[in-house]
Amino acid sequence: MTVALPSPVEGVSSVEVYRVPVPDPRITLKLDTNEGPAPAPELRAILAELEREPINRYPNAGDLEADLAEMHGVAPAQVFVGAGLDDALMRLMIAYTGTGRRVLVTRPTFAMIPHYLGVTRAETVELDWWEGAYPIERASEAARDATIAFFVTPNNPTGLAAGADDLARLSAAMPGGLLVADLAYGEFADTDLLPVALGLPNVVTLRTFSKAWGMAGLRVGYAIGPEPVIEAVRKAGQPFSVPSSSLAVARAWLPHGADFARRTADRVRHERGVLAELLQRKGGAVTPSQANFVLVRLESNERAGAWQARLRERGVAVRRYTKPEQLAACVRITCPGGGDDFDKLCTILKETDW
Secondary structure (H helix, E strand, O other): OOOOOOOOOHHHHOOOOOOOOOOOOOOOEEOOOOOOOOOOHHHHHHHHOHHHOOOOOOOOOHHHHHHHHHHHOOOHHHEEEEOHHHHHHHHHHHHHOOOOOEEEEEEOOOOHHHHHHHHHOOEEEEEEOOOOOOOHHHHHHHHOOOOEEEEEOOOOOOOOOOOHHHHHHHHHHOOOOEEEEEOOOHHHOOOOOHHHHHOOOOEEEEEEOOOOOOOHHHOOEEEEOOHHHHHHHHHOOOOOOOOHHHHHHHHHHHHHHHHHHHHHHHHHHHHHHHHHHHHHHOOOEEEOOOOOEEEEEOOOHHHHHHHHHHHHHOOEEOEEEOOOHHHOOEEEEEOOOOHHHHHHHHHHHHHOOO
16 A cells, blocks of 8 residues: 655755675775774783673663763763763764754764764754864854864864864854864864863763774763753763673773773874875875874775776775865775784785776
């Protein structure tokens, strides 16, 4: 029987679904999605104990939130643990965007920010930040009328980083607004802005276990901010968003993972510099990155597509951009964060023409 189904609301109809890349058995170096390095032996041991975690009970993130609060020197009520950093982002938009509320973002930015803003139909003001320093003068002016502003540093997909002064000035420019500091790649930056962000009264800081901590598949992220804001974030989503197993692993990994994350970030910073130099020698235009990836622009879309295909044949997956226009012919390569994998990557890049 054929029936007439209702259409989704306008916001959902206007955005594209996020599609996970189709697995390719040829790939041995998956460097297209900015994931972390292979799990450390200590983390594998923790994962082996998962069968002890009861699966017939609803999860409780309270213990992990308390541990994170102690680690960052804040009250437990100021911490929300969700299903990745994305969970907190979506909840913030549900709670603080809508008709009559202006939102400030940069272009480009983390792909899920415009995606969620499209779903919520928020009034969005976009500032270009394709190269150079963060546009603090224009951002401060635009933020005066904004309910919420998103400050993503290091930025994805460019890797460009803003400074502590930029964060403080933007916070001061919107005393009646909320500034969301997305620091997913903060551990890899020359200066992690987390201590500055935690000291500002109208800033919500977002962090993730998916990158430097090496737990992307477990989907654990968190937000730290003023208690009333975190309370609103809790209200704007389901009560049990992170599985018990993920919470248990994250909590057990917390005492060891900080050192692992620091070592990973040190390796990535080294790899980032070597990779940038290698790509420049090949004739690519490399954007200065402080994230765990490097963005390189080739001469044309066609050349970028052909190079991506040749790398895939060699077992290396990289991210190619064809839109928007400012990213056309750009390819993003995640730093593996491991010696053998990085040596293999460098060898393949040297041997593969574009």
